[in-house]
Amino acid sequence: MQFYSFPNLIRRGLRGHRDWTPAWRKAEPKPAYDVVIVGAGGHGLATAYYLAKLHGVTNVAVLERGWLGGGNIGRNTAIVRSNYLWDASAHIYEFSLKLWEGLSQELNYNVMFSQRGLLNIAHSEQEVRDLARRVGANQLNGIDAELLSTDEISKLVPILNTSPHTRYPVLGGTLQRRGGVARHDAVAWGYARAADALGVDIIENCEVTGIRTANGRVTALETTRGEIRAGTVGLVVAGNASVLASMAGIRLPIQSHPLQALVTEPLKPVFDPVVMSAAVHVYIHQTDRGELVLGAGIDAPVSYDLNGNFRIIEHVLAAVCELFPIFSRVRMLRQWAGTVDVCPDASPIISGTPIKGLFMNCGWGTGGFKATPGSGWVFAHTLAHQEPHPLNEPFALDRFTTGALIDEHGAAAVAH
Amino acid sequence: MLLIPCPWCGPREDDEFTFAGEADIPRPADPDALTDEQWADYLFMRDNRRGRHREQWCHTAGCRRWFIVERDTVTNEILGASTYGNSS
Numbered sequence: 106m107q108f109y110s111f112p113n114l115i116r117r118g119l120r121g122h123r124d125w126t127p128a129w130r131k132a133e134p135k136p137a138y139d140v141v142i143v144g145a146g147g148h149g150l151a152t153a154y155y156l157a158k159l160h161g162v163t164n165v166a167v168l169e170r171g172w173l174g175g176g177n178i179g180r181n182t183a184i185v186r187s188n189y190l191w192d193a194s195a196h197i198y199e200f201s202l203k204l205w206e207g208l209s210q211e212l213n214y215n216v217m218f219s220q221r222g223l224l225n226i227a228h229s230e231q232e233v234r235d236l237a238r239r240v241g242a243n244q245l246n247g248i249d250a251e252l253l254s255t256d257e258i259s260k261l262v263p264i265l266n267t268s269p270h271t272r273y274p275v276l277g278g279t280l281q282r283r284g285g286v287a288r289h290d291a292v293a294w295g296y297a298r299a300a301d302a303l304g305v306d307i308i309e310n311c312e313v314t315g316i317r318t319a320n321g322r323v324t325a326l327e328t329t330r331g332e333i334r335a336g337t338v339g340l341v342v343a344g345n346a347s348v349l350a351s352m353a354g355i356r357l358p359i360q361s362h363p364l365q366a367l368v369t370e371p372l373k374p375v376f377d378p379v380v381m382s383a384a385v386h387v388y389i390h391q392t393d394r395g396e397l398v399l400g401a402g403i404d405a406p407v408s409y410d411l412n413g414n415f416r417i418i419e420h421v422l423a424a425v426c427e428l429f430p431i432f433s434r435v436r437m438l439r440q441w442a443g444t445v446d447v448c449p450d451a452s453p454i455i456s457g458t459p460i461k462g463l464f465m466n467c468g469w470g471t472g473g474f475k476a477t478p479g480s481g482w483v484f485a486h487t488l489a490h491q492e493p494h495p496l497n498e499p500f501a502l503d504r505f506t507t508g509a510l511i512d513e514h515g516a517a518a519v520a521h
Numbered sequence: 522m523l524l525i526p527c528p529w530c531g532p533r534e535d536d537e538f539t540f541a542g543e544a545d546i547p548r549p550a551d552p553d554a555l556t557d558e559q560w561a562d563y564l565f566m567r568d569n570r571r572g573r574h575r576e577q578w579c580h581t582a583g584c585r586r587w588f589i590v591e592r593d594t595v596t597n598e599i600l601g602a603s604t605y606g607n608s609s
Contacts, residue, residue: 347569358565360542361594406523406540409571409595415522416536449565506561 106302109213128294129301134308137334138166140488141326142341143313143349145169147178147289148466148473149341150296150307151481152488154212157303159482160489165305166335168328170312174293177343180443181474182366182388182400184379186223186284188243188250193499193511194452195246200496201479202283208478214295216287217393222378223284226258226265226275226428232384233277235515240279251280262376264431272427273385286379286390292477316353316463323353323462339464339488344409344444346467353460358449358505359468362403363442365413367421369435371395383515385424397435399425403445403471413442445471450510455484455497464488465502526602527580528588537582543567544575544589571595 107113107126117124140156142149145167156162169175185205187198209215227233236252243250258278259267267275297307308330315327316338325334340349350357372395381388386402401421404414418440426433447470448454454468466484469476479496486494493501504510523535549555549563568574574594579587591600 345571347567348571351568356562356566357569358561358567360567360569406535406592407542407569407574407576407594408597410597414535505565506557508557 106213106298128298129307132166132306132308134166134168134311134328134330134333135306136332138306139164139335140337140339141165141333141335142167142339143326144176144340144342145173145293145297145307145309146176146341146343147174147292147296147477148469148480148484149339150293150300151477152339152341152466152484153305153307153481154296154300154303155482155485156489157300157305160485162489163304165300166333167300167305167307168311168313168326168333169307169309170329172309173297173307174290177443177445177473178293178477179290180366180441181289182390182398183286183289183474184223184284184388184390184400185218185287185475186281186379187248187475188223188225188239188279188281188284189513190239190242190515191511191513192246194513195243195248197479197483197496197500198476199246199248200482201476204478204482205287206283208287208292208295212295212299214291214298216291216295218285218287219393220283220285221390222261223281224253224258224261224278224378224380225280226278226380226382228273228276228382228384230276236277236279239515243281249281249283251282253278253280261378262380264376264429265380266428266430273382273424280378284379286392289474296481313349313352316349318353318460318463321459321461323460337462337464337488337491339466339484341466341484343446343467343469343473346446346465350458350465353458353463355458355460357454357468357502359446359454360407361409361444361446362405363408363410363413364403364445364471365401365417365421365440365442367399367401367418367440368438369397369399369432370438372397372435375431380428382424382428385428387421387424387428389425389429396438397432403447409444411442411444413440445469447471449505451513452511453480453500454502455480455487455500456493456502457487457491458502462491523597524599525578525580525590526599527583527586528602528604529584529586530580533580533583537580539579539581541577541579541587544577573600
């Protein structure tokens with residue numbers, strides 16, 4: 106792997122930048138691997154990286170039916186935070202946030218992690234009470250969280266309409282200063298490059314069409330590029346988890362929905378933190394390029410359609426114009442959707458399955474991006490040891506049978 | 522936007538309706554006899570099909586009646602609607 110550094114940039118620059126090599130190989134599938142990971146998105150590539158780096162498992166393939174990073178890792182709104190309510194989620198997201206804080210150095214790849222702060226605003230007395238409860242829970246878990254008054258919010262984000270005579274009065278809010286955003290594509294590319302350097306094969310245009318089992322054990326995957334044998338398989342997909350699991354005869358508690366986002370034309374810097382409102386289904390931040398990134402809520406009907414319902418856009422833009430009157434004439438540049446796999450408790454499944462050797466890390470719903478490093482870390486542990494790490498033990502598939510759900514609708518359902 | 526064919530009111534904008542998930546999941550006839558696994562399957566597990574999907578809708582802002590729509594979940598094409606008990 107070519108090390109990215111300032112001296113290296115100068116040295117190669119003097120030679121006309123002619124000897125840079127691709128950041129990762131285009132690997133051809135081998136007949137067999139120790140571990141096969143399905144899905145070259147953020148979570149899958151992070152899993153492969155930590156498997157090779159921390160567990161010495163390098164005979165690993167990552168299969169991708171489309172192109173690397175073309176799924177939800179490239180479709181999310183890039184927000185990172187850890188202010189979840191329940192212990193199980195708080196622990197895994199905070200673990201992840203700590204990994205974010207060193208990720209660019211770890212990968213020798215600038216993921217542009219920017220801890221600009223993350224503000225949740227409340228529009229009703231009950232919401233203020235709910236946020237106060239969440240701040241308390243966060244602080245007990247050692248996560249930075251502050252309760253802010255309307256005046257403090259107004260100082261932090263002067264362009265936010267905090268007048269009491271508005272449709273969505275801002276009655277209070279919470280701030281996680283360590284929250285922020287990261288460059289989502291760079292996360293996929295950085296993990297891909299680092300995993301490839303450790304010997305992992307990343308195989309694009311390779312769709313899994315069947316899962317072979319024998320005596321209750323996974324033995325191989327059928328793919329559009331032939332059969333690939335593996336004793337351990339990790340399904341790390343979004344927007345197709347139910348379809349893949351059904352190939353192994355497993356039913357999942359997942360429903361898939363389109364989740365939309367939009368980007369505006371670039372503006373000069375106008376506000377610092379990410380601003381989120383759960384009640385009006387809006388979250389917004391300004392990128393380093395100056396564009397505003399707006400996120401919406403999901404389309405209610407189950408769908409794998411990648412357009413999304415225009416009604417959702419109308420709703421988001423109406424709310425943004427109400428909260429930020431200054432943006433009322435900003436033009437939208439593009440809109441897109443991703444398919445999100447939502448579990449009934451808005452928490453992911455990072456777990457073994459009834460089939461030995463077959464594991465899954467999916468169902469991240471609307472907010473998996475922030476967990477990318479931690480998710481890959483715990484799933485690599487799970488695959489290497491064939492049993493979960495304490496951090497992901499609560500996220501087992503059998504919680505839907507035991508009833509030990511991790512109900513994060515308050516912290517996760519809208520706010521990504 | 523989806524145009525939902527209400528069997529009683531005709532095609533209307535989806536804004537008037539409430540989506541209520543997969544159809545054909547009957548309430549257990551003898552709840553006391555169910556194992557935890559069977560409860561989990563009834564309450565939480567879904568086919569979540571890519572393609573033809575039978576689903577429940579209620580015309581909340583119209584006639585307030587429930588019915589079944591068949592829709593392709595990839596293209597969002599509406600393939601038909603039926604009332605409970607008899608197809609149309």
